Amino acid sequence: MTVALGTSIRHEWGLDPDFLTVNHGSYGATPLAVRAEQDRWRQRMEAQPTRFFFLELPGALREAATALAHFLGADPEGVAFSPNATSGANAVLRSMRFAAGDEVLHVSHVYNAVRNTIAYVAEQAGAKAVIADIPFPRPEPASIVKSIERAITRRTRIAVIDHITSPSGLVLPVEDIVRLCHAAGVPVLIDGAHGPGQVPLDLQGLGVDWYVGTCHKWLCAPKGCGFIYARADRRDDLHPVTISHGYGGGFTAEFDWTGTMDPSAFLSLPASIAFYEKLGGAALRERNRKLAAEAATLVAGALKTEVGALPEMAGSMGLVRLPIALASKRSEAVRVRQALQAASTDAPAHPLDGALWLRLSAYAYNEIGDYERLAELLPEVLKRLGD
Secondary structure, eight states, rough: OOOGGGGGGGGOOOOTTEEEOOOHHHHHHOOOHHHHHHHHHHHHHHSSSHHIIIIHHHHHHHHHHHHHHHHHTTTTTGEESSSSSHHHHHHHHHSSSSTTTOEEEEEOOHHHHHHHHHHHHHHHOOOOEEEOOOOSSSSSSSHHHHHHHHHHHTTTEEEEEEEETTOOBBBBHHHHHHHHHTTTOOOEEEEETOOOOOBBHHHHHHHEEEEEEEEETTTTTOTOOEEEEEEEGGTTTTSSSOOOOTTSSHHHHHHHHHSSOOOOOOOHHHHHHHHHHHTTTTHHHHHHHHHHHHHHHHHHHHHHHOOOOOGGGGGEEEEEEEEOOSSHHHHHHHHHHHHHHHHEEEOOEEEETEEEEEEEEOOOOOOHHHHHHHHHHHHHHHHHHOO
16 A cells, blocks of 8 residues: 655654754654654553563563564674664774774765764774765765775775765765775775665675664654664674673673663664555655655755765755855854754755755655745845855
């Protein structure tokens, strides 16, 4: 059965009807049905906390992780939960033993929190962060692979690669990148914060060493639901950022229990996956991709600027250059976002290659009228910024 999307399904979320929501990519939006499932788990937990944590949680957590593993095309014993992708990336990078002169490779459009993590571990060991520049705008897959190839040296200990870049929404050719790095003897950590629910995944087929992601974005899970995947030969020396009672007990033992916390976001994930599949699964991804492309073209046309990605490298997010003479700095991007918030809408702006770019998202509750409305209000918002 085909589910009608757009405004006809918006009642499934608790979104503010007076706010134009075209930024699903930052934090997602949890449907009411999934929030209700999370409440049921919380009630079960608080009915008898000791019984829940001691007897019920271990099995329930593994059941939820198994459901996620099936969705990811992964071995259930290689999947564990984390609060978000950044926590997972920290676990991988801080479990490695770097030495002076080692290199950690990442792309120029890396997520800033992960960039900071790389800087931290490099500083601690006297290692070095090496950047593979992404040609921009509208890069071709082969040019990105070539840039990464040029950046690999005999000192490269790990490559940290975004599956979908956060500032620019580019879907990187991760299959080709993983093959390239492995041929050079370089293990790969993929930051898949935007991957699950936006693009199809087969982590075992991909052969990646580690993959971290979030489920509260495109899978609409409750906030704080992320995961870490480790290939079978990459689990023994991998530890969570918080060392706890499970230390030395193996991958799942260490990551499943790092201390008392509210695990209801993790346990609600099967309901999130079911909701996502009810909306269409693969058909929803394709619908969102087409809508994001149409939206970016519409807004770029209204502003008389350009889009940032070729169709083959775009997912459920689109990027549009802003026609404003602001310095291309993070502080100016914040000003743009604050101005849009004041106009009851939200889309993040990012400084890239000497210009400011606006990132648009498309999800099940969006339709083209949302972006027509955005195109109407943007000129006045930008004019006020320039005054």
